[in-house]
Amino acid sequence: MEPIIYYLALSVILFSMGVVGVLVRRNAIVIFMCLEMMFNAANLAFMAFASYYQALDGQMFVFFVMTVAAAEVAVGLALMVAIFRAKKSIDVDQMSSLKG
Amino acid sequence: MHLLALDHSFFGLAPWVVLIPIIGLLLNILVGKRLGEKGSGAIATLAVGGPFAIAVTMALALLGQPEGATVPFVQWIHIGSLQADWAFKVDTLSVTMMLVVSGVGTLIHLYAIGYMHSDVRHNGDPGRFPRFFVYLNLFIAAMMILVSADNYLMLFVGWEGVGLCSYLLIGFWFEKGSGGIANAKAAKKAFVANRVGDFGLLIALFILFATFGTFNFGDIFANVGRAAPPVLLAITLFMLLGVAGKSAQIPLYVWLPDAMAGPTPVSALIHAATMVTAGVYLVARSSALFMAAPTAQLVVTWVGALTALFAATIAVGQNDIKKVLAYSTISQLGFMVAAVGMGAFVAGMFHLVTHAFFKALLFLAAGSVILGMEHGQEKAEKGHEHGYSELDPQDMRNMGGLREKMPVTFWVYLIGALALSGIAPLAGFFSKDEILAAAIQNNLAVFIILLIAAFLTAFYMGRQLLLVFFGKGRSQAANQARENPALITLPLIVLAVLSALGGILNFPGLNWMEKWLDPAFKNLIPGQFILAVAAGSLAVALLGLGTAWVFYSTRKTLALPGQPDPLARILGPIYKGMEHKWWIDELYQAVIINPYQELAKFLAQSFDQGLIDGIANGLGRLTAGLSKTWATLQNGYVRRYALSILAGLVVILGYLILRG
Numbered sequence: 001m002e003p004i005i006y007y008l009a010l011s012v013i014l015f016s017m018g019v020v021g022v023l024v025r026r027n028a029i030v031i032f033m034c035l036e037m038m039f040n041a042a043n044l045a046f047m048a049f050a051s052y053y054q055a056l057d058g059q060m061f062v063f064f065v066m067t068v069a070a071a072e073v074a075v076g077l078a079l080m081v082a083i084f085r086a087k088k089s090i091d092v093d094q095m096s097s098l099k100g
Numbered sequence: 101m102h103l104l105a106l107d108h109s110f111f112g113l114a115p116w117v118v119l120i121p122i123i124g125l126l127l128n129i130l131v132g133k134r135l136g137e138k139g140s141g142a143i144a145t146l147a148v149g150g151p152f153a154i155a156v157t158m159a160l161a162l163l164g165q166p167e168g169a170t171v172p173f174v175q176w177i178h179i180g181s182l183q184a185d186w187a188f189k190v191d192t193l194s195v196t197m198m199l200v201v202s203g204v205g206t207l208i209h210l211y212a213i214g215y216m217h218s219d220v221r222h223n224g225d226p227g228r229f230p231r232f233f234v235y236l237n238l239f240i241a242a243m244m245i246l247v248s249a250d251n252y253l254m255l256f257v258g259w260e261g262v263g264l265c266s267y268l269l270i271g272f273w274f275e276k277g278s279g280g281i282a283n284a285k286a287a288k289k290a291f292v293a294n295r296v297g298d299f300g301l302l303i304a305l306f307i308l309f310a311t312f313g314t315f316n317f318g319d320i321f322a323n324v325g326r327a328a329p330p331v332l333l334a335i336t337l338f339m340l341l342g343v344a345g346k347s348a349q350i351p352l353y354v355w356l357p358d359a360m361a362g363p364t365p366v367s368a369l370i371h372a373a374t375m376v377t378a379g380v381y382l383v384a385r386s387s388a389l390f391m392a393a394p395t396a397q398l399v400v401t402w403v404g405a406l407t408a409l410f411a412a413t414i415a416v417g418q419n420d421i422k423k424v425l426a427y428s429t430i431s432q433l434g435f436m437v438a439a440v441g442m443g444a445f446v447a448g449m450f451h452l453v454t455h456a457f458f459k460a461l462l463f464l465a466a467g468s469v470i471l472g473m474e475h476g477q478e479k480a481e482k483g484h485e486h487g488y489s490e491l492d493p494q495d496m497r498n499m500g501g502l503r504e505k506m507p508v509t510f511w512v513y514l515i516g517a518l519a520l521s522g523i524a525p526l527a528g529f530f531s532k533d534e535i536l537a538a539a540i541q542n543n544l545a546v547f548i549i550l551l552i553a554a555f556l557t558a559f560y561m562g563r564q565l566l567l568v569f570f571g572k573g574r575s576q577a578a579n580q581a582r583e584n585p586a587l588i589t590l591p592l593i594v595l596a597v598l599s600a601l602g603g604i605l606n607f608p609g610l611n612w613m614e615k616w617l618d619p620a621f622k623n624l625i626p627g628q629f630i631l632a633v634a635a636g637s638l639a640v641a642l643l644g645l646g647t648a649w650v651f652y653s654t655r656k657t658l659a660l661p662g663q664p665d666p667l668a669r670i671l672g673p674i675y676k677g678m679e680h681k682w683w684i685d686e687l688y689q690a691v692i693i694n695p696y697q698e699l700a701k702f703l704a705q706s707f708d709q710g711l712i713d714g715i716a717n718g719l720g721r722l723t724a725g726l727s728k729t730w731a732t733l734q735n736g737y738v739r740r741y742a743l744s745i746l747a748g749l750v751v752i753l754g755y756l757i758l759r760g
Binding site: 019022023024026092093095096097098099 | 734735736737738739742743746
């Protein structure tokens with residue numbers, strides 16, 4: 001195995017790209033895609049450590065993360081469909097009625 | 101005398117002197133209107149006559165047991181060391197007061213039935229008749245509580261009660277008076293001035309309790325020696341403030357002349373015979389305290405003497421028949437206060453009793469004169485005389501020659517005036533002379549002041565007699581006046597007899613009243629009859645009457661409207677001062693009342709509305725402002741929220757990593 005730092009560096013790059021994407025993009029579906037990227041970055045970090053320390057716990061946790069991600073996307077996409085029906089758009093900047 | 105003595109078990113009747121007037125007033129409240137004037141008046145008079153009978157019975161019982169007794173009635177306050185119950189103290193001093201209050205009170209109630217019959221019609225509200233008697237009975241009940249109390253707290257209850265009744269009765273015609281509020285303002289003035297006095301009495305009560313741990317008369321007077329002299333001085337001086345308020349002494353006398361706005365029976369009963377004497381009674385009752393504080397006694401004596409002189413000077417310049425009598429009352433109260441201040445308690449109480457007789461007589465007779473003038477006024481109006489509704493029936497300058505028109509009133513007024521002036525052998529001579537005899541032995545300066553006041557007393561009474569009854573009538577109202585019916589004149593005659601013969605009560609040599617009051621006081625100094633003083637005071641009184649004759653007996657006196665008083669020509673600005681009551685009311689208005697109202701305005705507007713409300717409202721505005729500022733955080737943009745989550749995460753992680 002290559003030094004773990006390469007895997008972690010990749011994980012950090014993926015994660016920060018995902019964060020920037022969530023913050024910058026306005027299309028809700030693209031935000032979900034960036035969110036998935038963040039999940040994947042985390043999964044990568046888990047796997048790297050699991051392999052490095054020869055502990056299966058990390059690999060088990062990846063399963064959990066994937067399951068939760070799937071469930072979350074299902075709910076989120078259902079929300080988007082409902083919002084599109086109401087507002088005819090999925091631009092998150094237009095979903096700002098709950099303001100103080 | 102002792103053959104008349106009754107068994108001491110009659111003392112148990114004491115609570116009824118308070119309960120019977122209360123029953124009377126309740127009856128008048130509930131069914132007064134239905135009973136008509138005669139019925140409602142009869143109930144009220146019986147409600148005062150009953151206590152008189154009881155007082156007589158208890159007086160006879162006291163002949164056999166002169167120390168009296170304490171009759172417990174109701175348990176009241178039992179808190180820790182404060183034990184104050186409602187018990188009736190039956191001793192010679194309190195029974196004397198009860199006799200005066202209920203005796204003169206009964207006569208005045210009788211008179212009031214006839215007087216108010218005319219008055220409610222003159223003022224246009226016949227339905228208000230029963231209310232008058234409710235208030236009068238309430239007053240009698242409160243006064244009885246005051247004089248029969250066996251502790252200072254109960255006395256204070258009665259004290260406040262009579263102040264309340266004074267307010268209710270002065271403002272009886274609350275919607276009348278100049279400007280529609282003058283009567284109400286007079287009532288308010290009486291209440292407020294009394295309140296200042298009550299404040300003094302309350303402070304005295306607080307110090308009493310702090311020093312002695314009890315309010316009971318017996319317990320306090322037995323332990324006077326254990327209190328420090330400065331404490332006793334403080335107690336007695338604060339009590340003097342209370343006396344100045346209730347008994348109209350300097351500086352709180354200003355309410356009594358204004359109190360003449362009430363109906364005349366009120367002036368007679370409350371502001372001549374009974375309520376105003378409560379202060380004198382307080383000092384007499386607290387004789388043990390005052391005798392132990394000689395400085396306070398000196399102050400009391402001087403306050404009384406100065407008031408006697410000051411008020412007498414004002415009485416000389418007054419033109420309203422009742423105002424002359426009001427200032428005369430203040431002056432005579434000054435005599436009484438000076439007497440009890442000098443330790444001459446018997447002289448003070450004797451003068452209290454005789455003054456009740458002849459001052460009540462004078463006020464009731466003045467009421468009779470006013471009724472006659474009002475009758476003449478109505479008759480003159482019917483004879484198409486214009487402007488006679490504006491004529492003041494109480495102004496002496498509109499009277500004159502009433503001797504022929506109202507003979508009974510004239511004779512009783514003459515007797516009352518001579519008694520007040522101190523002409524032997526009428527009652528006032530003996531009582532005033534006893535005070536002067538005590539003064540010459542005690543304090544020569546006070547004696548001279550009182551002597552001058554006695555001269556002025558005779559002078560202004562002579563002036564009043566001549567202006568009202570002699571000469572020619574100066575208005576149509578006076579010319580058409582007529583005598584009043586028996587319901588009015590009968591009490592006058594009874595009081596005149598009492599004024600004439602009242603001197604017997606403490607005739608020099610017999611000294612019945614002194615022996616009667618002796619058990620109520622400790623170490624009573626016996627009064628002396630000094631012939632030189634008696635002759636001198638008689639001479640001074642005759643001189644006063646003679647001087648009045650010189651000035652006021654000509655036919656042309658004040659014959660033309662607007663003609664100045666004969667005295668004004670001689671005394672000039674001094675007479676103006678007397679007529680304007682030395683501008684004391686204006687002084688109080690400028691020095692006390694106006695600054696106080698300015699302060700109140702300042703506190704209400706700048707301080708309360710401006711500052712306090714400003715702080716309260718400002719806090720609210722501050723909160724609202726802060727909220728608005730923070731609310732801008734929630735702009736509804738999800739991406740902003742996500743950024744703030746990221747920022748928080750970075751901070752926390754950074755802290756955790758850098759920490760350790």
